[in-house]
Each structure stands twice: as C-alpha cells, then as structure tokens.
Amino acid sequence: MKISQLGLMVVAVIGVCAQSAMAQNWGTVTGRFLIDGKAPTIPDDNITKDSEFCGAKLPNPSLKVGEDGGVQNVAMWLYLDRGDKAPTPHPSYAEAAKKPVLVDNKACLYEPHIVGVLVGQKVDFKNSDPIPHNFKVEGFANSGMNNLVPVGGVFQHEFTSEERYPMNASCSIHPWMAGKIIVRESPYMAVSAEDGTFTIENMPVGKHKLQVWHEIPGTIKEMNVGGKKVKDRKGLLEIEVKPGDNDLGDIKLDAKLLTPK
Numbered sequence: 001m002k003i004s005q006l007g008l009m010v011v012a013v014i015g016v017c018a019q020s021a022m023a024q025n026w027g028t029v030t031g032r033f034l035i036d037g038k039a040p041t042i043p044d045d046n047i048t049k050d051s052e053f054c055g056a057k058l059p060n061p062s063l064k065v066g067e068d069g070g071v072q073n074v075a076m077w078l079y080l081d082r083g084d085k086a087p088t089p090h091p092s093y094a095e096a097a098k099k100p101v102l103v104d105n106k107a108c109l110y111e112p113h114i115v116g117v118l119v120g121q122k123v124d125f126k127n128s129d130p131i132p133h134n135f136k137v138e139g140f141a142n143s144g145m146n147n148l149v150p151v152g153g154v155f156q157h158e159f160t161s162e163e164r165y166p167m168n169a170s171c172s173i174h175p176w177m178a179g180k181i182i183v184r185e186s187p188y189m190a191v192s193a194e195d196g197t198f199t200i201e202n203m204p205v206g207k208h209k210l211q212v213w214h215e216i217p218g219t220i221k222e223m224n225v226g227g228k229k230v231k232d233r234k235g236l237l238e239i240e241v242k243p244g245d246n247d248l249g250d251i252k253l254d255a256k257l258l259t260p261k
Helices: 003-023 092-096
Strands: 026-036 075-079 101-106 109-111 114-118 122-127 133-138 145-149 154-158 167-170 178-184 189-191 197-204 206-214 222-225 228-231 236-241 244-254
Touching: 026 236, 075 114, 075 178, 092 197, 101 114, 114 189, 122 145, 145 154, 178 189, 189 197, 197 206, 236 244
Parallel strands: 026 244, 101 122, 114 178
Antiparallel strands: 026 197, 075 189, 075 206, 101 109, 122 154, 133 145, 133 167, 167 178, 206 236, 222 228, 222 244
C-alpha cells in the first residue's frame, strides 16, 4: 500500500472516531409535567373592550391542564451557579438562533402565552386580529417597550440582555391580555406543550441544574420526579445528562401549587 493511501485511511478513521465522539457528548432531555390532584377552576376573563370581536368572556390562559392531566406552559431553563460558565451549545443551535420567534395577537390573546428567546434573537411581534393591539413588555435587564401594532402589523425587536425571570408582556388597550417572555443567553430551555411534554435537545453530557417555573406560583419549589419528591427554594432540578435520550418521565406538580392565591 502506498504511503498516500495509508494516510488517507488514517484521516478517514480519525474523522469517523471524531464524529462518534461528538455524538456521544450530547444528550436530549425529555419529560412530562402532570398535575397531582384536581385542577383548580380559574374564572374566565371578562372582556371590557372590543367585545363584538373578542366576545363577552375569554378563558384565562394562566393555567392550562389537559384531559390526561398534562400541564402546559411550565418553563425550565439552564441554571448556573455564580461563577459558572455556560457550556458551549451544540452547533445546531447556531442556525436556530437566526430564525425569528413569533409572538402574535390572535383572538384577543397572546400566542404563544409563554415563549423563550435568546439574547440577540429577533422577535416578530405581530397582530393577526382585525382590531389594534399594543405590546407592553417590562423586564429588569432590558429597557421596557410599549409599541402599538395596527391591524395586520408587525414589528421586530431584539432583547440585548438575559433576564433572570420571565418578562411581563401585556396590552394596554385590552387589560386581560398577558403573557411572558423568557430571555436567556443559553439555548437550553423549554416550555411544556399542550400535553405537558417538553424536550431540550443536545445538552452536553454531564450534571446540570434546570430552574423550573410556572406563571401562578413562580419558581416550582416542590415536585415529584419519577416517584421521588424534590424540594428546592429556587425551583432547581438537578439532572445528569447521558449520551442519547434522557427521559425524566412524569414530573408531578401538586394541584395546590397551581391554585391562584
């Protein structure tokens, strides 16, 4: 065998090994949030303006529980202790960060109700309703904004700093309209879907802390993970990510925690 051919073979083997090692350094975390007990009844919102379009009442979106008990809009994000450095994200997140996140006014409610965005990622604030709306967003690290969005209008905005907790979004024209915007530097975050499931793709292998939050109680200080009770005043859930799939199973939240005070 010629030396050049041998060299090519060595390079090929190294390349395969490198790809294999890279695949082993990441894991995807999944799970499902469930309510433990009977879901509290939250009164509908009374519509005080533009009721000819919005209707007389609208469901309060702060708590959504499916027929099988899945809890929607539970948020979680990577938590770092003071002095810790965020892990380098998986390369797939670089392309995802270029895509704008959409926050829409639809049927006199925000869609989605809870959304996560990256620092510097473009957010399209849109109005799909036939009536004017405005977006009033207030945080701590970012300057507040209050922008009118005409019928069919859209404006683009970028948040320049990470927020410790979700920002409040509201509409000054329609006071029942409210939502939350999570702004983080690390892409490792998720918001549970209609059935309570969530996915955080391609986390680095190793031990991590996730901060768990819901609109009603704020940080979730108590939860049952796979039959084990977890308590933490900061709402932290410690996990160990292994290569491949990491299913945390059912994470149960006591119905009392989700009852508005």
